Amino acid sequence: MPTLNDQYEVSIIMPVYNTGKVMLKTVESIEQQISYKNHPVPSFEVILIDDGSDDVETLDILKSVRNKLNFKVVRNTSYKGASGARNFGISLAQSEWIVFLDSDDLLMPTALACSYKYICEDKGISWLASAINIFEDGKSIIPRPLKDSSPVLYKLIGKYFDCGKRAVLVNPTIELLETCFVSTLNVWIRRSLLKGLNTFDRRLRRAEDYKLWLELSLTTDLHFIPHYLGAYRQRSNSLTSGQQPMFSCEDIMLVQLLQDKKFKIYRSAILKRLMFVLVDQCYFYRKYGAYRQAVLASSRLIRKFPCQLVGWKMLFMSAIGK
Structure with a gap:
């Protein structure tokens, strides 16, 4: 500098x-x-x-x-x-x-x-x-x-x-x-x-x-x-x-934080935010009828949180176009 x-x-x-x-x-x-x-x-x-x-x-x-x-x-x-x-x-x-x-x-x-x-x-x-x-x-x-x-x-x-x-x-x-x-x-x-x-x-x-x-x-x-x-x-x-989800790409940033040792003690809060962001993306794509993107977003949610019912529910609703 x-x-x-x-x-x-x-x-x-x-x-x-x-x-x-x-x-x-x-x-x-x-x-x-x-x-x-x-x-x-x-x-x-x-x-x-x-x-x-x-x-x-x-x-x-x-x-x-x-x-x-x-x-x-x-x-x-x-x-x-x-x-x-x-x-x-x-x-x-x-x-x-x-x-x-x-x-x-x-x-x-x-x-x-x-x-x-x-x-x-x-x-x-x-x-x-x-x-x-x-x-x-x-x-x-x-x-x-x-x-x-x-x-x-x-x-x-x-x-x-x-x-x-x-x-x-x-x-x-x-x-x-x-x-x-x-x-x-x-x-x-x-x-x-x-x-x-x-x-x-x-x-x-x-x-x-x-x-x-x-x-x-x-x-x-x-x-x-x-x-x-x-x-x-x-x-x-x-x-x-309105062209993209409000929190578009934020999930990528949060995954980076999960891999950063400096943020280790905040892992729980980061995961909570990550779930919120991924769920929001699913809702956004479903709202605008972009069901293919909704399926992809739901899949990302399931990969990160496989034991959470919300991801599977989002995937099902996206797959049937609702």
Whole structure:
């Protein structure tokens, strides 16, 4: 990793691939950051990793962004995909703190100043997260209470969140295995934490970020602050819009954890999560009439949990097309 640069306090890493004009709103959300409670916006660099875009609109926007003072556009010529792009961005980052932002998502106006305020007030923080909102492409951001958007997380930190207080989750591996309440949009990571880690696993098509959070949780406390500081754009062509199971490929990641000695003491929780994910995949394919895929998903469930009735039931229902 390069030497830290005192010029910047945070590095924002943004993978880009044929995002088109929506990226303009993302860039604007960075440029329009304002102070929070008299705490100024920290100095930042934005590293845009072009993952091989060939869309004219995207290329034109990247060309215009390249001229901005603290924006850097770099072409990714090695490992493709979001994981490879983020890892490349991390290797180029020159500040102590790493923030991720996809090229179609948004930062709320006080996102940087608010997060950095907490970091300055407690030098012991190395991993910070906040709440986010989800909005549909072309529509306004409509805030959802945390207790509705993430009931498991609310059960853990609701009493702090509702009072406007920061919550500290001590090595939250078990909590994260119940549900993933951290995303690339809402997280700040001290750069030194990433040394020695595999960062974003390029072998995974999805859930590579989830795996990194679980790796971090083994040794690091998560500080969750009571603010909505990001907005996730749910696009009609996104993976979360119904084309694939919500937990697609997560089973592959969980099997990797089962083979990792560091996670040995969490085997029971991993297996519980794995069963949940495989059952969800079976239901998804049956719901959309993809019975061949439902049979395959049921077979994976049976191979992992041969003594559990649910797998055999799923296989039977999938085979008869119900």
